[in-house]
Amino acid sequence: MARLSRSFFARPALVVARELLGKVLVHRTAGHERSGIIVETEAYLGERDLASHASRGRTARTEVMFGPPGHAYVYFVYGMHHCMNVVTGEDGTAEAVLLRALAPLHGIEADQRTDGPGKLCRVLGIDRAHNRSDLVRGDLFFRDGPPPPRGKVARGPRIGVDYAGAWSRKPYRFWWRDHACVSRKRR
DNA sequence: CTATTGATGGTC
DNA sequence: ACCATCAATAGG
Numbered sequence A: 001m002a003r004l005s006r007s008f009f010a011r012p013a014l015v016v017a018r019e020l021l022g023k024v025l026v027h028r029t030a031g032h033e034r035s036g037i038i039v040e041t042e043a044y045l046g047e048r049d050l051a052s053h054a055s056r057g058r059t060a061r062t063e064v065m066f067g068p069p070g071h072a073y074v075y076f077v078y079g080m081h082h083c084m085n086v087v088t089g090e091d092g093t094a095e096a097v098l099l100r101a102l103a104p105l106h107g108i109e110a111d112q113r114t115d116g117p118g119k120l121c122r123v124l125g126i127d128r129a130h131n132r133s134d135l136v137r138g139d140l141f142f143r144d145g146p147p148p149p150r151g152k153v154a155r156g157p158r159i160g161v162d163y164a165g166a167w168s169r170k171p172y173r174f175w176w177r178d179h180a181c182v183s184r185k186r187r
Numbered sequence B: 001c002t003a004t005t006g007a008t009g010g011t012c
Numbered sequence C: 001a002c003c004a005t006c007a008a009t010a011g012g
Helices: A013-019 A117-124 A162-169
Strands: A024-029 A032-044 A072-077 A081-087 A096-106 A140-143 A153-156 A173-176
Touching: A013 A032, A013 A096, A024 A096, A032 A117, A081 A117, A096 A117, A096 A173
Parallel strands: none
Antiparallel strands: A024 A032, A024 A140, A032 A096, A032 A173, A072 A081, A081 A096, A153 A173
16 A cells, blocks of 8 residues: 555644544564554644644744644653654644554554553654654655544544643544554543 | 552653 | 653552
8 A cells, every 4th residue: 555645644633633544654674564553643733722732832842843744743751651743734834643542553562552652652663763754755654544434433532631721622532433452441 | 440649751 | 840651559
């Protein structure tokens, strides 16, 4: 299946977040390939979205979100986990989509959990070295894949953003309904 | 089953 | 001081 191109990402985060369900995230390293089907995402809408890191404006850390679509925004949280986002929308906007869970497809050990943004990065070997990388051209990229069947896309409030007031309750999280690789409490 | 807490370091 | 998390633990 073909790689996802720049134009896929150059659309609003809410559209990309929903359409990424069923797509495949691939990480190639030295003769080794790990991949999984995306089953849970969250959209972050840019500077006006109080739940987004971009809401405090352009900083060294958030700069990449203001740039062109199709690049990775990878950050380190809680002193131990990495989270990966895809920059979406037009150059100059700061929209992004957080990847929250995968269904293992290839190169992932059977006992590894992939239901959570930190675990997703751990399992695929994604860290800050991938921040700002070009997902259209690099060794970390997306392949096309079949979407969830009709009726299997669910949406609800985002996780872990209670500090964002009304924005924390907006239904910007998308997941593959009933999928075993979305955490029990969240599916 | 739910609720709580400790680990640990970058960012602003 | 706070945090787009997770695993371990304690309690019902």
